[in-house]
Amino acid sequence: MSQQFLIYSHLFTILPAMLLGTLVMMMKKGGALHKLFGRTFMVLMFVTAAISLGIEARVGLQVLGHFGPIHILSVFALISVPKAYLAAKRGNIKTHRNEMIGLYFGACIVAGIFAVQPGRMLHSVIFM
Template sequence: MSLAPLIAAPLLIQIHAAAATAALALGGYQMASIKGSKAHRRLGWSWVALMALVAATSLGIVSNWPVVGRFGPIHGLSALVLITLPLAVLHARRGRIANHRSAMRGLFLGGLVIAGLFTLLPGRLMYHVVFGG
């Protein structure tokens, strides 16, 4: 493992990776912690902000697999995250906890875990960070 490729990357990518890593850690904690408490709500707002930052910064990163211009499939996921985040919060505020839970789990698994696994494909920056070479 070497952080050298990430340190050499543009600032936007560094911010994106740092926000994604923080969101992954905080999201994992949130999934395992007691729900409905003040701490859960405060940390939840932090997680929402991190996820919005992850999605927004990804829109400035050029796709390895462009479909439309410089945008690829992952950019569609970013748009979905930016739409789903406020809806998930709205569900919680309106007491629709099952919908909130489902949306947040989907955002965590799809927007972070699965998308994160794609960053580990050979040739991608995070592949070089984690596996070297």
């Protein structure tokens, strides 16, 4: 797949995930809407993290000629989503909450900050 296709696919999944994540953080927990939005958020985050592994790091440090430090957050998301889902299914709400907060802030906020740094495509789209 082309890098451009992967980048746009990543944006197509991360933008609604960020919106849903924000809504879930603000809403009452445990209700039907929380569960629907939360599951959708988790699916979008898992898919976007998987897609992002195919996107080549073109700014800064590279490992194996492809991966950059931002890819660590992708791996974090791929681990956090199933862990959070299983915790909720088992009734371990504390672990579920901690994983989801970590996922939201790590994979959405921190990765978002990295994504708008000079030299990255998103930076040129937003600031040029």
